[in-house]
Amino acid sequence: MPGFHHLSKASEAMGCQLRQDPPRLRCSHLRIAHLFVLLFGLFRMSSGIVQMSKSVKEKVSLPCGYNFSYEEADMLQMRIYWQKDNEMVLSFISKKTEVWPQYENRTLLDIDDNFRLMILPLFLSDRGTYTCVVQKREKGSFVLKHLTSVELSVRADFPVPNITQFGEPSADIKRIMCFASGGFPKPRLTWLEDGKELSGINTTVSQDPESQLYTVSSKLDFNMTYNHSIVCHIAYGDSQVSKNFTWEKPPEAPPDRNHQVFYVIIVLVVPFAICIVHRCFRRRNTTSRKGNNGIYLGPAEVSTGQNV
Numbered sequence: 574m575p576g577f578h579h580l581s582k583a584s585e586a587m588g589c590q591l592r593q594d595p596p597r598l599r600c601s602h603l604r605i606a607h608l609f610v611l612l613f614g615l616f617r618m619s620s621g622i623v624q625m626s627k628s629v630k631e632k633v634s635l636p637c638g639y640n641f642s643y644e645e646a647d648m649l650q651m652r653i654y655w656q657k658d659n660e661m662v663l664s665f666i667s668k669k670t671e672v673w674p675q676y677e678n679r680t681l682l683d684i685d686d687n688f689r690l691m692i693l694p695l696f697l698s699d700r701g702t703y704t705c706v707v708q709k710r711e712k713g714s715f716v717l718k719h720l721t722s723v724e725l726s727v728r729a730d731f732p733v734p735n736i737t738q739f740g741e742p743s744a745d746i747k748r749i750m751c752f753a754s755g756g757f758p759k760p761r762l763t764w765l766e767d768g769k770e771l772s773g774i775n776t777t778v779s780q781d782p783e784s785q786l787y788t789v790s791s792k793l794d795f796n797m798t799y800n801h802s803i804v805c806h807i808a809y810g811d812s813q814v815s816k817n818f819t820w821e822k823p824p825e826a827p828p829d830r831n832h833q834v835f836y837v838i839i840v841l842v843v844p845f846a847i848c849i850v851h852r853c854f855r856r857r858n859t860t861s862r863k864g865n866n867g868i869y870l871g872p873a874e875v876s877t878g879q880n881v
């Protein structure tokens with residue numbers, strides 16, 4: 574394969590960059606660009622990409638997939654490169670490991686575990702496609718022995734969102750705001766009630782240019798005269814967070830108390846009044862009965878007389 578020759582040349586170019594020789598840097602960049610075109614050409618021919626998903630600050634261990642054994646290989650005859658998209662991550666040449674500045678102090682090559690690349694802690698900017706290249710010297714020139722790629726997605730999790738009350742824009746209407754920050758990838762915020770989507774006000778999604786992390790917020794108006802069980806839902810990547818907000822229609826306090834007083838008055842006063850009225854009536858009744866005794870006796874006598 575003519576490609577192998579180019580690869581070995583490209584490794585030399587990387588060597589030039591390793592020496593950090595400023596005048597030669599541009600030339601090596603061109604050569605590396607050439608190498609990448611070549612590698613991706615080769616890569617397309619190989620089988621599917623391994624996919625991995627990790628969170629910011631976590632550790633990742635990327636497999637190279639090359640079955641390496643000390644017995645079969647003279648380490649001096651081996652060259653390992655780990656690259657990410659269009660940049661170098663790490664090289665292992667002549668038993669020396671070189672780590673590129675962006676990965677310094679947090680990246681290791683695990684030679685014993687078939688050239689795994691380990692990164693700890695992960696930055697959001699570490700996401701991308703990593704390629705492991707294994708070359709071996711055969712008959713004087715380095716030959717490509719193995720090429721594998723791992724697609725790494727780095728996630729940053731949103732905290733549980735905060736829902737804050739935001740005043741009352743008009744009578745009966747309450748406004749709340751849902752807010753969450755520090756997540757990735759781009760989130761989608763929705764308001765839900767009874768599984769139905771409600772329309773939020775001024776839903777905004779912004780991204781911090783440096784950390785690349787997103788902030789999302791949205792407001793919602795609801796009618797205070799009903800009970801509500803509202804969910805603020807934030808979906809990002811294959812994850813989601815949500816926060817429930819329940820609103821209980823407040824008891825109509827001032828008119829209610831008046832009613833209660835009114836009822837107390839009715840409950841206490843009305844029987845009392847009835848009692849008084851009843852007693853008066855009974856007294857009047859007995860007095861009238863007493864007064865009417867003679868009159869009532871008459872018909873009683875008549876009736877008894879009629880019965881005899």
Ligand SMILES: *[C@@H]1O[C@H](CO)[C@@H](O)[C@H](O)[C@H]1NC(C)=O
Nearest residue numbers: 637638639640641687719721
């Ligand atoms: C590496 O070795 C394992 C078994 O030890 C085997 O299953 C696997 O197919 C080998 N991989 C390659 C690329 O040869």
Ligand SMILES: *[C@@H]1O[C@H](CO)[C@@H](O)[C@H](O)[C@H]1NC(C)=O
Nearest residue numbers: 672673674675676677678679
């Ligand atoms: C890596 O660690 C060394 C020694 O602690 C330090 O001098 C260097 O600045 C560090 N590099 C980075 C990129 O943090």
Ligand SMILES: *[C@@H]1O[C@H](CO)[C@@H](O)[C@H](O)[C@H]1NC(C)=O
Nearest residue numbers: 733734735736737752753754
């Ligand atoms: C969310 O609410 C908690 C508790 O009320 C508070 O401590 C925290 O600072 C809030 N976070 C934001 C981003 O407002």
Ligand SMILES: *[C@@H]1O[C@H](CO)[C@@H](O)[C@H](O)[C@H]1NC(C)=O
Nearest residue numbers: 742748774775776792793794
């Ligand atoms: C929504 O955004 C517009 C434009 O930024 C602003 O004029 C309006 O007051 C906002 N509405 C609310 C409810 O915050």
Ligand SMILES: *[C@@H]1O[C@H](CO)[C@@H](O)[C@H](O)[C@H]1NC(C)=O
Nearest residue numbers: 743744745746796797798799
């Ligand atoms: C809120 O609900 C009550 C009860 O149904 C209704 O009378 C009122 O008009 C509603 N208010 C608004 C602003 O929609």
Ligand SMILES: *[C@@H]1O[C@H](CO)[C@@H](O)[C@H](O)[C@H]1NC(C)=O
Nearest residue numbers: 767768802803804816817818
């Ligand atoms: C939040 O509300 C949803 C739907 O109303 C419900 O299924 C879920 O259990 C609630 N979660 C909590 C923590 O109350």
Ligand SMILES: *[C@@H]1O[C@H](CO)[C@@H](O)[C@H](O)[C@H]1NC(C)=O
Nearest residue numbers: 798799800801820821822823
């Ligand atoms: C509103 O919620 C309160 C407390 O859970 C409950 O007592 C009341 O019956 C509810 N009102 C309606 C109209 O569902």
